[in-house]
Amino acid sequence: MAALDINGLRKAFGGNVIIPDVTLALEPGLITSLVGPNGAGKTTLFNLITGFLRPDAGSVHYKGSDLVGLSPQRVTRLGIARSFQDLRLFNEMTVFENVLVAQESSFRLWTRAAACRHTDAVLERVGLADKRDTRAMDLSYAERKFLNLARIMALDIDLFLLDEPASGLDGPSRTTFHMLLQSLKDEGHTVLLIEHNLDIVREVSDRIAFLNKGEVMAFDTPERIFANERLTDLYFGTAGRPAEAESC
Amino acid sequence: MIAYIANLGVLLGIAVILASSLNLMVGYAGIFSVAHAVFYGVGAYAAAKVALGVTDSFLLATAVAMFVSGAVSFLLAVPVLRVREEYFVVASIGFQVVASTIFTSWHAVTGGMGGLAGIPPARVLGWQLTSPVEYLILTAVCMVLVLAFIAVLVKSPFGRALKAFRDDEVAATALGKDPLALRVAATTISGALAAVAGSIYAFHVSFVNPESFTLDYSVMILAMVIIGGAGSLAGPIVGAVFITAFPALLNFIEMPSRYVGPVEQLIYGASIVLLMIFWPNGLASVWRLLRPRRPVQAAGGGTER
Numbered sequence: 181m182a183a184l185d186i187n188g189l190r191k192a193f194g195g196n197v198i199i200p201d202v203t204l205a206l207e208p209g210l211i212t213s214l215v216g217p218n219g220a221g222k223t224t225l226f227n228l229i230t231g232f233l234r235p236d237a238g239s240v241h242y243k244g245s246d247l248v249g250l251s252p253q254r255v256t257r258l259g260i261a262r263s264f265q266d267l268r269l270f271n272e273m274t275v276f277e278n279v280l281v282a283q284e285s286s287f288r289l290w291t292r293a294a295a296c297r298h299t300d301a302v303l304e305r306v307g308l309a310d311k312r313d314t315r316a317m318d319l320s321y322a323e324r325k326f327l328n329l330a331r332i333m334a335l336d337i338d339l340f341l342l343d344e345p346a347s348g349l350d351g352p353s354r355t356t357f358h359m360l361l362q363s364l365k366d367e368g369h370t371v372l373l374i375e376h377n378l379d380i381v382r383e384v385s386d387r388i389a390f391l392n393k394g395e396v397m398a399f400d401t402p403e404r405i406f407a408n409e410r411l412t413d414l415y416f417g418t419a420g421r422p423a424e425a426e427s428c
Numbered sequence: 429m430i431a432y433i434a435n436l437g438v439l440l441g442i443a444v445i446l447a448s449s450l451n452l453m454v455g456y457a458g459i460f461s462v463a464h465a466v467f468y469g470v471g472a473y474a475a476a477k478v479a480l481g482v483t484d485s486f487l488l489a490t491a492v493a494m495f496v497s498g499a500v501s502f503l504l505a506v507p508v509l510r511v512r513e514e515y516f517v518v519a520s521i522g523f524q525v526v527a528s529t530i531f532t533s534w535h536a537v538t539g540g541m542g543g544l545a546g547i548p549p550a551r552v553l554g555w556q557l558t559s560p561v562e563y564l565i566l567t568a569v570c571m572v573l574v575l576a577f578i579a580v581l582v583k584s585p586f587g588r589a590l591k592a593f594r595d596d597e598v599a600a601t602a603l604g605k606d607p608l609a610l611r612v613a614a615t616t617i618s619g620a621l622a623a624v625a626g627s628i629y630a631f632h633v634s635f636v637n638p639e640s641f642t643l644d645y646s647v648m649i650l651a652m653v654i655i656g657g658a659g660s661l662a663g664p665i666v667g668a669v670f671i672t673a674f675p676a677l678l679n680f681i682e683m684p685s686r687y688v689g690p691v692e693q694l695i696y697g698a699s700i701v702l703l704m705i706f707w708p709n710g711l712a713s714v715w716r717l718l719r720p721r722r723p724v725q726a727a728g729g730g731t732e733r
Contacts, residue, residue, distance in 0.1 A: 287586060
């Protein structure tokens with residue numbers, strides 16, 4: 181059974197059809213990269229899966245239930261979490277609080293010791309343990325990216341949707357990121373990744389879905405996708421590597 | 429003189445409770461309400477009804493007042509909090525107007541403009557309160573309890589979730605937090621806490637009528653929160669002291685009596701305007717200026733001059 185089964189998904193804003201028809205089945209336990217030129221509808225697809233946008237047609241099946249029409253918080257509680265391209269950290273809070281708030285139940289008067297231990301373990305894992313009490317706004321760019329990841333890693337999640345988690349990372353940070361992704365995969369998690377940097381895509385992906393004008397043009401292993409000249413032409417010919425304009 | 433100061437102290441304590449409870453909504457949940465006097469009023473009327481008809485026990489009357497006021501704010505919050513922030517402000521004004529009308533017109537329950545008179549002195553654990561100083565002690569104890577509860581609340585997982593929404597609503601939702609449930613809970617708690625102030629007021633003055641719970645007073649409570657500094661524990665306390673004590677201080681300025689009223693209002697109004705220009709983060713943020721400089725804040729930055 182697919183980890184996520186997207187069928188005939190369609191979304192238009194006014195008369196502007198952003199996603200005419202997306203059908204895609206994610207294989208469980210694999211890292212799938214979503215690539216495509218700027219404006220291909222990648223972030224929109226994330227918004228449709230996670231309930232931030234409601235599709236005009238189609239279905240998104242996860243563990244036997246259709247996610248369409250569910251609120252974002254319901255989708256997250258079912259086990260799908262997303263990160264944002266523009267990070268959206270809780271800037272006034274410390275690194276520790278950013279991760280703690282993600283995993284604890286909101287309707288509680290006392291902080292559980294287990295939640296604190298879990299938070300510290302996650303911070304250790306992403307290499308932010310020594311920044312525990314720093315406010316999110318005072319972190320470096322790379323640290324902010326890792327905090328963004330830590331926040332959703334703290335949740336009880338099967339499927340990670342990561343929107344450009346590695347963009348702007350330098351060499352060593354990229355290695356750390358790569359190891360983190362690998363460890364998520366080793367634990368049996370499924371990952372869908374939006375990434376512009378094709379080196380990273382080549383390094384980490386098990387599958388690549390090539391999205392163009394809101395349609396999946398190809399879905400295959402990295403070797404086959406990179407060997408397909410038509411796709412590489414389309415990717416480099418249409419757009420270089422500008423930042424994605426669309427966002428949530 | 430002691431009675432005057434004690435009475436001022438009671439009013440101050442009431443203002444601190446009201447501003448601090450509203451701060452839960454404004455400063456932590458990001459809900460701007462101009463209807464807080466309604467919950468103060470509902471609390472006062474409920475406590476008065478209990479005192480007049482059932483028992484003079486302050487604790488029991490306050491418990492009933494908190495329940496009724498909490499229930500009213502819950503019923504208001506569920507439908508209205510679905511609208512976006514700025515619309516909620518307008519909706520809350522509408523709610524205040526409706527509530528004021530009910531206070532004035534529902535004679536059978538509220539006594540209309542004449543209000544409810546003859547509320548017996550409060551009894552707390554067998555102790556009958558008579559002097560203003562005793563009421564001051566009661567007010568101080570209630571105020572400390574309310575502030576302690578709020579302090580625990582904002583540091584709890586619940587408070588953290590509220591702050592997460594305040595910082596970034598989309599991210600908080602994406603992490604599985606339910607915005608409506610959190611806001612409704614914050615509004616309900618805020619309304620219930622305001623009723624504590626209402627109950628103290630009803631017993632202290634032994635009389636309630638609609639004039640104490642007007643839109644004007646709702647605006648004043650919101651002003652206390654903003655002038656003091658929303659989103660901190662100290663802010664509403666400083667704001668409540670400023671708004672309540674400042675007019676009292678102006679009384680000491682020597683001037684012909686016919687000028688006192690207008691001059692007082694002018695100084696009062698102008699100082700609020702100046703405060704908002706120079707310290708938009710509130711009076712409580714002033715002490716931050718005295719600390720060693722931290723990196724410039726990303727947003728707002730009102731304390732950096």
